[in-house]
Amino acid sequence: MTTQPEPGDGRSDPNLSAIMSERRHLINLAYRLLGSLSDAEDVVQETYVRWYAMPRQRQDAVGSPGAWLTTVAGRICLDLLGSARARRERYVGEWIPEPLPDPAEWTPGPSDGTAADPADRVTLDESVSMAFLVVLESMTPAERVAFVLHDVFRYSFAEVAATVGRTPAACRQLASSARRRLRAAQASTAPAARQAGVVRDFKRAWEAKDIDALIGLLDPGATAITDGGGLASAGLRPIEGSEQIVRYILAVAGTAPAMTILERTVNGRPGLVAQQGGVTVTVTAFDVAGDRITRIWAVRNPDKLRPWTAGPRQHPGVPGEDPAAHPSGPAPFTAPPGGTAAVRET
Known part of the structure; x- marks a missing residue:
């Protein structure tokens, strides 16, 4: 996904501003569909590659470039989700979605000190909470795409059908199942x-x-999952029960006595970040019911901590971008009391 896109006939592109203004929307969509910012960036890059691979005449014939880009990005994500389970079977240990910091806390890149691109900042709401993304992982690819497009981004089922490749009625059923x-x-x-x-x-x-105190803060049936990706010491299986979790936490703390624990926003919810020598080594998200922690997700895979330690990758294949022109992302998405995500039935 590294091909350099260029306008089909070499002329200036009058639609460039409108095309590029869709990038943040596409990043937001792809991250929710894939649970990975790095994969989302690749999807957006490939989507623009396909747009600029078309002759100018075909580009001009597209009635809504934004809708075209969304459909293509959704189809690419659908294909990736179809192969994701096979890839996860080869993944060392448990797989957790890539955690995201609050947009104001993205760290500048270490090489040049430039600030993170606003286009790569995902809008944080209930649809990117770690608990929500983990549930999305249990869905079939078609369910996930239909649900995210319709319930989170407010696309009609007719529009969803164009991406999923099924009838609007079938897409309605997919979203209902999700x-x-x-x-x-x-x-x-x-x-x-x-x-x-x-x-x-x-x-x-x-x-x-x-x-x-630690045991008292954990639900007796709490679960902790760590994701090291085989690159960092982490539990290979979920840890069940408050006492077992505390035993593991203290064992980890004993191997890193100089660790600093910071309160940070993780995917829009309160979380913790562990640093050693100023370098983020663990990002932890929590699910809390009442006054007790029911689930803990700790990401230690260095590949998934890039937004916490360095700015997003540059996108040399996307020409002429104006970061100030990006829209804010998905439609407002909230969860009503009880924790169930807001949904649409239309």
Whole structure:
């Protein structure tokens, strides 16, 4: 996905501004579909490659370039999701979606000090919370694409059908099935303010190595999953139960006595970041129900910590971009009380 795209006949492109203004929308869409910012960037790059591979006459015949780009990006994501399960079977240990910091906290690139491109910043809402993305991973590729396009980005089922390659009625059924999966998997999630307090207490207990306090903050049936990708020491299987989780946490802390724990926003929710020598080594997301932590996701795979340690990659294959021109991303997406994502039935 590195081909250099150029306008089909070498002339200046009068639609360039409109075409490039879609990039942030495409990044937002692809990240929610794939759970990986690096893969999302590749999808957007390939989408633009395909646009500029078309002759100018065909480009001019496209009634809505934005809709064309969205359809192509969605189809590329659908293909990638179809092969993702085979790739995950070869993945060392558990796979967790790539965590994202708050847009204001993206770290400049270490080589040139330039700021992160606003076009690569994903709009953070309930549709990118770690709990939500993990449920999306349980869906079939067609369910995931139909649900995200319709319920998160508000596309009609006729538009979804053009991407998924099925009838609007079939896409309606796919989205309905995805909603059932979501409702069955999601527990009552605590408000962000309460979650922040629980995470803060967890941080303090972790730093103090207070075993009783840590166990008290965890639900007895809590689950912790770590993702090292085979590149960092991490549990290869989920850890079940509060006492087992605390035992693992303290063991990890014992191997890195100089570790600094910071409170940070992780995919729009309160989380923790562990640093050694100023370098982020672990990003941890939490799911909190009531006053207890029910799930912990700790990402230690260095390849997934790029937004926390360096700015997004440059995109030399996308010409003439104006970062200030990008729209804000998906339609507002919220979860009502009870933690179930807001959905549309139209």
